[in-house]
Amino acid sequence: MRDDGKRITVLGLGAMGTAMARAWLDAGYEVTVWNRTASRAEPLAAEGATVAATVGEAVAASDLVVVCLLDDASVEKVLDGADLRGKDLVNVTTSTPGRARERAAWVERRGARYLDGGIMAVPPMIGSAESGAYVFYSGSSELFAAHRDALAVPAATRYVGVDPGSAALHDVALLSAMTGMFAGVSHAFALMRGTEAAPREFAALLIEWLTAMAPYANGVATHLETGDYTLGVTSNLAMMVEGNGTLLRTAEEQGVSAELLSPFMALMERRLAAGHGDEGTTGVIDLLLR
Template sequence: MTEDTSSPTPLTLLGTGAMGTALARAWLAAGHPVTVWNRTPARAEPLAAEGAAVAGSAAAAVAANKLVIACLLDDASVGEVLAGAELSGRDLVDLTTGTPGQGRARAAWATERGARFLDAGVMAVPPMVGDPASGAYVLYSGSSGLFEEHRDTLAVPAGVRYVGPDPGFAALHDVALLSAMDGMFAGITHAFALIRGEDIAPREFAPLLVSWLTAMAPAALDTADRLAGGDYTKDVVSGLAMQVAANATLLRTAEEQGVSTELLTPFMGLMERRLAAGHGAEDTTGVIELLLTGDAQGLSDKP
């Protein structure tokens, strides 16, 4: 079942912060009737001028439409805001940033109250919302029926990617991607620290850095292939033994440049541990095993 795209679906949006406002404007621009609510009413007033209906309470906003979208501060805020609302028969989509465990718990909470539920992870910042060329997308997990029925509406502000019926998967994908981004930012930070104070213009260095990181990014595909196949030595070009030996040059260069190595040494330490365990022919895929707790290790061993 899908929506009748000839008549834009009305929806309720709870939360009109920077992201909520961007989402609301995208839906309004596409002709969707939008009811909004915000804990601080003044923050919803600009949207009223653009055609949104402003509800006096969260419960009234929920009552206005079947499709209810929450974009609030945190998971606790979702529970507080919806505590007095009648959710039976509603389709609740939670765009609030949270953890996989919170997504699963919120799904059970919504189901107990008679609502279908989708959790979401927004892979965008507000300026990217509503711009098809920005590459923005939102990860969804939970009720497949809800997703299919409202796919066209959900796709208005940003691309949509359904990652499975487990309500925790959207948050898990979101945090995994953000964690990789943080690691990249750490590398960028260290790289610029190395050239700081030298006669190297950051603006001239930056394109080299971007092109190098872009060239290296497909290594994630090789890691996935090795994890799936279980052979961490498959098609390895730079083995762990070689990489650990090369780390000495990275550390020595940082010392010469007067740069702290604190962004590098945690990962290097893991590489050394894996090498010491006799895995010099692998690449860094095996380091993943060192990051898993006992429970996670057990799960990873399952076919």
């Protein structure tokens, strides 16, 4: 039997919204769902969810309302006519830090508390404690404290501060690092294309190497915290810029464009030209700040 105090509304039933709603249903929550295309709610209705005919009806059904829509513009459009007074709104729609702050102010003007979320998972990971999925949350600390247990059902929670934009910023920062890794992996596979090395075997080498290099981030953190960009440096910037020549010549020999590497290498060269050859690569961060 469900606890009537465990009520939650989910607006938006794409792959992620559906996965989250299903996780709450499986955990015994009374879940009300709404989706613009009503047929998307049918599988959840068969599993026990209540399907609201309108956004207003869905919002009224629960104190805790989770929004998982296509984009920020959709959030405003969907919620524009809803009565949000006294509600706790958790928005896990992908957005930017600035948009998250704007949405928080917009929601608070309508009498609700606001929490922004950045989901570090894909839908199949939701609801599985072993998957490693988690969600960054930022905004109202009171809202987070009040609903911590419910929010932890689909994925682990990581509260990152009262600034509503902090969750989105953490999300995008990690995704940006991932994108850079994808660029390096793509370049590496391009170099090996057409050789005797089997892609699967080379992938194993890549994973081993990148895992070994991951603690590089700790060194960068130490540099930023101390202001000394030379601490613990074993391969300094002068050595790495010299070594970049070999990387570029190899790419040319293999008929591979260096366009994925060239922007970072150019920044390294600028930092070296400014007289920082004894540093690591942390100084590149200073060049990126506008």
